[in-house]
Amino acid sequence: MLKNILLITLLSLSSSLYAEEYQNAEEFLSQTFANSVPKPKVLWLKKDLKKVAAQILQHNPGFLRTRYWKTAEKSVWILNELGKTKPITVAVIIKDNKIELLKVLAFRESRGWEVKHDFFTDQFKQNSLNEELRLSSAIDGISGATLSVRALTKVAQLALFFNSQVQ
Amino acid sequence: MKKKLWPFLYRLHRYMGLLSALVLIMLAVTGIALNHTEDLKLDSHKINSNAILDWYGIPSPQNLKSFATLDHWLTQVNQNIYFDKAMLIKTEENLLGSVETDEFIVAALSNSLLLLSVEGELIEQTPLNNIKRIGLNSKKAVVIIAGEEQLSSNDGLLSWHSDNNKAVTWSKNTILPESIKKTIQSHFRSSILPLERVLLDIHSGRFFGMIGVIIVDISGIFVIILSLSGLAIWLRRKLIVLKRS
Numbered sequence: 376m377l378k379n380i381l382l383i384t385l386l387s388l389s390s391s392l393y394a395e396e397y398q399n400a401e402e403f404l405s406q407t408f409a410n411s412v413p414k415p416k417v418l419w420l421k422k423d424l425k426k427v428a429a430q431i432l433q434h435n436p437g438f439l440r441t442r443y444w445k446t447a448e449k450s451v452w453i454l455n456e457l458g459k460t461k462p463i464t465v466a467v468i469i470k471d472n473k474i475e476l477l478k479v480l481a482f483r484e485s486r487g488w489e490v491k492h493d494f495f496t497d498q499f500k501q502n503s504l505n506e507e508l509r510l511s512s513a514i515d516g517i518s519g520a521t522l523s524v525r526a527l528t529k530v531a532q533l534a535l536f537f538n539s540q541v542q
Numbered sequence: 543m544k545k546k547l548w549p550f551l552y553r554l555h556r557y558m559g560l561l562s563a564l565v566l567i568m569l570a571v572t573g574i575a576l577n578h579t580e581d582l583k584l585d586s587h588k589i590n591s592n593a594i595l596d597w598y599g600i601p602s603p604q605n606l607k608s609f610a611t612l613d614h615w616l617t618q619v620n621q622n623i624y625f626d627k628a629m630l631i632k633t634e635e636n637l638l639g640s641v642e643t644d645e646f647i648v649a650a651l652s653n654s655l656l657l658l659s660v661e662g663e664l665i666e667q668t669p670l671n672n673i674k675r676i677g678l679n680s681k682k683a684v685v686i687i688a689g690e691e692q693l694s695s696n697d698g699l700l701s702w703h704s705d706n707n708k709a710v711t712w713s714k715n716t717i718l719p720e721s722i723k724k725t726i727q728s729h730f731r732s733s734i735l736p737l738e739r740v741l742l743d744i745h746s747g748r749f750f751g752m753i754g755v756i757i758v759d760i761s762g763i764f765v766i767i768l769s770l771s772g773l774a775i776w777l778r779r780k781l782i783v784l785k786r787s
């Protein structure tokens with residue numbers, strides 16, 4: 376019973392926040408971990424971590440802790456970042472400190488939705504974080520979707536940085 | 543007739559130029575600014591001048607919904623959620639209640655929970671479907687009704703357990719102290735109107751009502767006449783110079 380409740384409540388990052396979602400978090404996690412989703416863990420953003428997160432995001436993160444799902448092989452981070460006025464929900468799978476997959480789970484803006492497509496998100500695959508906390512390969516922009524591209528790039532950097540803190 | 547035409551054209555050009563100069567400067571300044579909306583962050587900069595807000599007829603909000611914790615208030619005004627007098631987040635969900643434990647403050651929205659430090663800093667927003675109520679049980683654990691189920695958590699919302707305890711103090715609407723209410727009303731009112739909207743309205747003349755639109759229209763016609771009269775004057779001078787040489 377408890378397990379079911381945990382599964383429903385903790386893993387069902389609900390459809391409410393993701394009103395215009397392409398895939399909900401629960402489905403994404405089930406798919407990623409082949410229906411054996413690990414219990415979520417929590418990373419607290421203490422002062423130093425918060426400072427670096429703010430540097431990556433170019434604004435205060437606006438939260439003090441984030442959940443992640445981790446096995447010996449990989450970790451999954453589901454993060455929100457503002458596009459122009461509304462948050463974009465992005466899931467990032469990291470394996471061996473490199474991005475295995477980046478997927479837009481929900482996009483709420485009226486413009487810039489092109490970033491949800493695989494032709495764009497595939498660019499993030501195999502990217503890692505260099506010493507300047509930037510992605511190892513440059514990401515090509517999309518005309519008219521500058522802010523969305525920027526948001527996804529920041530999420531990729533942040534997920535890689537967070538992952539490096541839980542190794 | 544021909545002798546009278548050119549002095550008339552010169553005068554027309556001069557006075558039309560003088561008359562439309564102010565409007566053209568206004569159009570140029572607002573146009574340049576609007577061309578760089580994102581760089582200048584015109585859409586995120588909000589107008590807080592009471593005179594302009596009154597001019598637009600933006601009233602103070604009256605529909606405040608507040609819930610008290612031990613020492614604090616969570617308030618919703620439209621899409622804004624406030625912690626005491628400070629803006630916390632924007633959301634499209636409804637605020638349903640708030641509780642305070644020894645370590646945290648938890649506010650329930652219709653489809654998520656806000657976990658706050660006792661100082662009001664947002665720790666995490668946890669999505670959770672179909673929340674109806676929030677309260678505290680006798681052991682100070684957070685209790686919610688989500689869907690048809692009553693659940694409780696005593697570890698900072700990290701895990702939930704089925705809870706059949708009937709002795710729950712549910713969060714209820716509270717009347718907000720007047721000083722906090724006034725600050726929130728003032729903040730909300732000054733968070734509505736973006737500078738971009740005002741510049742767009744000045745650019746089109748709408749800011750000054752129908753008269754403004756007509757003045758901008760007339761200035762547009764003046765610019766067309768100015769261009770044509772300027773071209774005619776320039777061509778005439780060119781021809782005179784050519785004839786003389």
